Amino acid sequence: MRKGKQAFSREITLIVLVITIIVLLILAGVTIAMLKGEGGILNKAKTATSSQEEQEAREKLELVLQDLIISKRTDSTYNEDKYINVAIEKEEMTIIEDIVIVDGWQFEMDRSFILK
Numbered sequence: 001m002r003k004g005k006q007a008f009s010r011e012i013t014l015i016v017l018v019i020t021i022i023v024l025l026i027l028a029g030v031t032i033a034m035l036k037g038e039g040g041i042l043n044k045a046k047t048a049t050s051s052q053e054e055q056e057a058r059e060k061l062e063l064v065l066q067d068l069i070i071s072k073r074t075d076s077t078y079n080e081d082k083y084i085n086v087a088i089e090k091e092e093m094t095i096i097e098d099i100v101i102v103d104g105w106q107f108e109m110d111r112s113f114i115l116k
Contacts, residue, residue, distance in 0.1 A: 053103065053105070054105050056103070057102040057103040057104075057105040057107075058102075058105070058107065060091065060093070060102050060103070061088075061093065061100055061102050061107055061109070064087050064088055064091050064093070065109075067087065068083055068084060068087055071083060071087075084109075084111065088100055095109075098110070098111065
């Protein structure tokens, strides 16, 4: 009788172990899917980082443009094209006609904005 109980106990322990392993595999699969899936945490983090970098670049350009508006109102020798190009290049930005490249991001600039 004793051998039967021990065998039954080992079988139960083995079944519990197998069920535990299956549950852990399911949880691991769900976790990996949440991390690497299309709407996963890692993709959302990359998107957020990219968006933040773009906004920082936009803010740098906007600060330069605001300084230009102030210069236009306070400096009697203000020359539109010269001031815009020099001010933008001074901040280590690239300007090609109306396209300004800031930290790898391209923005189209409306020069009439500064004329106001």
